[in-house]
Amino acid sequence: MNDFPSIVQVEDVSKRFLLHKDKSLKERVMFLGRARKRVEDFWALQDVSMDIATGSTVGLVGHNGSGKSTLLKVIGGIIQPTSGSVVRRGRMAALLELGAGFHPDLSGRENVYLNAAILGLSHQETDRHFDAIVEFSGIEDFIDTQVKFYSSGMYVRLAFSVAVHVDPDLLLVDEVLAVGDEPFQRKCMDKIAEFQAEGRTIVLVSHSSDQVGRLCDRVVVMQSGSMIHDGDPAEGIRVLRDGYEADRMSDLQLAREVEPxxxxxxxxxxxxxxxxxxxxxxxxxxxxxxxxxxxxxxxxxxxxxxxxxxxxxxxxxxxxxxxxxxxxxxxxxxxxxxxxxxxxxxxxxxxxxxxxxxxxxxxxxxxxxxxxPNDEFSTGLLRIRPNWQVDPAIKAI
CATH class of the missing domain: 2.70.50.60 (abc- transporter (atp binding component) like domain)
Structure with missing residues (x-):
């Protein structure tokens, strides 16, 4: 992998979806002769180009409907672009939708082997990793239960555990991590930090600006299917928040106009x-x-x-x-x-x-x-300048 500066190359990618105005099958039949007039083009992505360097952690952020999840699915090969191209190198693991790759009538154990096979592991390789996958997921007592009886948190635990144990060069993660409980989210963040230290590449979609600012060395801000920022995380988060502020002021103005x-x-x-x-x-x-x-x-x-x-x-x-x-x-x-x-x-x-x-x-x-303002010496909700000392003569307080 080190011979290639980029693990993902996205060139002039656009994605079009067709939006049907008909609300039911009955309406479609009624307006059959005018079907073309009752369909609208929706461009979820418009001429998006980017190179993702090997070993980087890229955050995709934006308002709901901005195109960030669509871009992640195009990068992962889940959906094909209407135009443009995507080139990937290395083994990829993707957590794009809750329970994707799981069969509800199979047990957790059987789905581990099924999902691992989808992600490129052989049966023998899955055998070697199986105990670690189950231990990381923390659902040992339910591993032989059909996954249709799993909670959303159990889905995420098992899916994430499989994804991070297939030894991926590229890990794609959508907002599904927000479903897990707090201890498991910390475990996931620790695993992502471990991947970063190993030089793996991560592309992350998140609504948490704190999470993006903490994990990512590059932020891409999407708006209406186009990139409006690609680069410094702090600047990207500022651009995103300015967009939220503009929407908030617009909503506030409308509320004032109708409020007695x-x-x-x-x-x-x-x-x-x-x-x-x-x-x-x-x-x-x-x-x-x-x-x-x-x-x-x-x-x-x-x-x-x-x-x-x-x-x-x-x-x-x-x-x-x-x-x-x-x-x-x-x-x-x-x-x-x-x-x-x-x-x-x-x-x-x-x-x-x-x-x-x-x-x-x-x-x-x-x-x-x-x-x-940005703080050069700390991150988080509080601004505190710490006083670090090495081998100080500390008196008991």
Whole structure:
């Protein structure tokens, strides 16, 4: 393999699917004479070209329907392109769909041999690897049970275990890893890291930007069947998140157009940004409210969430005993969160206002977003500069 700089070569690949407007067989019969008019072309891929170097780990990311999974299936030979070509070298293992290659009426044991044969192992080679495959999967007690009785997690365990034990030069992995439980996902990540250390090539489709940023040395961002970024993972994740932010703002604008105004107090605008100082990052949130009726005792709350919806911070003026303006008119409230130690990435701000009785009168979920800058010394949800010491004179704490 080392004689070839590229293990996969994709040249001008396009893939067309036919979308039928008819919703049932009855409609197809009724409109038989106009069948061509009731079919639309959908180009899942359009003129995609890329070379994947041997030993690299490439992440394919993008919105749902962007073409990333279609591209992975074309690379794996599962579907053929409408035009263009794909050249692969070496042994390939693919985890593209849940339970692909499994027969539901066969036992787990029988499916191990069937799936291994599909992936290129002989019966004797599978015999040598069988115990390791079963041990890695962790489903020893069910190996002789028909797989139609397996849970989705058991499917993934066994399929992944077979794939990584066929000694592949190229491993293709779709989002199926998200189905396994957390301990098994860690085991899978450890196995992928082992493959990387051995110089194997991995192409990964994932919706987890943290996973892609941690594992991949190259990121390809797909949009409407075309590549809009191919290169640095950090830049690729930024491009992806900017796309999500544009969609979120569009949805938010539509929601505001149809949402009725609150009777007493309404939120008119929310913005947020960061202020980078000397070693610290402040988050500033500006909220404009319209007080339409003098309302004593009302309050405001804010919350910060990740793009995946995990709440990491919330606070309100009721707990802080902070009085809000009661005069009729528009008011701008500034909230400064000093020295926020969040890891790099995009975060969403939600805002709500409530009466003294705690009755919510207006709420703007995911109303604004801010970006935390890249951190050269750590990754993850928190930004912490560690103090590493070798053989220090440590006093007991």
């Amino acid at each position: 105004q609150a009777s007493r107090i309404s939120i008119e605008d929310v913005t947020s940004h960061t202020v980078i100082g000397d070693g610290s990052v402040d988050v500033v949130v500006l909220v404009t409210v319209d007080v339409q009726e003098a309302t004593p005792g009302w309050g405001m709350g804010i919350a910060i969430e990740t793009t995946l919806g995990m709440r990491i911070y919330s606070s309100d003026t009721f707990a802080l005993k902070h009085a809000m303006p009661t005069s009729i008119g528009r008011h701008t409230i500034q909230v400064v969160l000093p020295d926020v130690r969040l890891g790099a990435g995009k975060y969403l701000v939600s805002v709500g206002v409530a009466l003294a009785s705690r009755e919510t009168v207006d709420r703007r979920p995911n109303a604004a977003a801010f970006d935390m």
